[in-house]
Amino acid sequence: MHPKVYEAAKSGDFDSLITIISGNGEDLFHQTTPKENNILHLAAQYKQVNFIEHLLQSPSGPSLLWQSNYKGDTPLHVAAKVGSYRAVRMFIDLSKSLHWVVENGQADASKELLRKQNLHKDTVLHCAIRGGHDLVVELLIGxxxxxxxxxxxxDESPLYLAADRGLSCTIELILGVFSLSSSHKGPKGLTALHAGISLSLTSWEKIMEKRPEAIKEGDDLGWTPLHYVAYLGKVEAVRLLLQHDTSVAYDLDKAGESALHLTAYQGYVNVIVELIRSCPDAFDMINTKGQSALHAAVIGGRENVVKYILGMPNMEDLINEQDNDGNTALHFAALHKKYNIIYILAQDKRVDHLAKNKDHFTALDIFSAHNEDLMESRVFKVGLLNTVRRG
Structure with a gap:
């Protein structure tokens, strides 16, 4: 691009552009930068709206609007990226005044321009959302x-992109659009509800209300939004989800884990309390390995969860639940060398310390096989022997 043409577009000096072109020919209108930006791209980038207005009124101006740079961006993409409301408005108004004749009739030039995608398949709406330009977003979806x-x-929908970036106002604008097919999808099977976990509960609930089907949708791991908020210990978010749909509490991910298993593994007793309050039979859930929430808590080394479960009445079945390999929670405590949990379990007379797994090993057999040092072995054995004597 001619240096003086570049400077004219950048500075918004339309008179200077005309002077240069008068002396050098109309071809200067169509020159581009190394990134294949034309003068309309440049003027949009630098928000030179008066320059744009004059340029679009010239005979060569309108054709520049449909040209793409090396990224596939039109000048409208660029204007949306920088948040130039006036430039976006002018580009749309110009496109509305044009009429294209195609094979099967007349095409809508404005819609063609608005829906034009760059090399990443971003529309101008994606660009405006990424820049956080709500006025431009409102204009575009209007x-x-x-x-x-x-x-x-x-695979980012505009709603997902807004949720992922925590843009509450943008989310409201998109959710306010009457479009039954409006997408909430995101990459790797995620949805706007997954992405919006960090939003305020008010904004998050709005997504839930407008897109209730997203509550049950799992990502590529099979994790629903409940799996995520339970894993992260977000008790109020857990409560909100369960108020809308308790059935999601019984969904297992692709590894066979429920939200209860995940939160037990993480040690969030308050989330467990909420899950059980909404779904009293949730402790009956086992994963695909036949393991209970107590197994998960032991594997995670969560003494607080183990104590909470042991403190509940009528939990004998859960306490001595055997997984597909016949291992109880006590077996797992021995397998994973969770000494404090071994002691806690050994003090509870309901724990069956003589239970054998499918290899016919008791928890003590497993521990002894570790060949631990004398002191650690003594602690374990004393706990179990005391249990035997009480029995």
Missing amino acids: EDPQLCDITNTA
């Missing part, structure tokens, strides 16, 4: 609500 349905190469 002109074409179906922009909310288009996902990019990364």
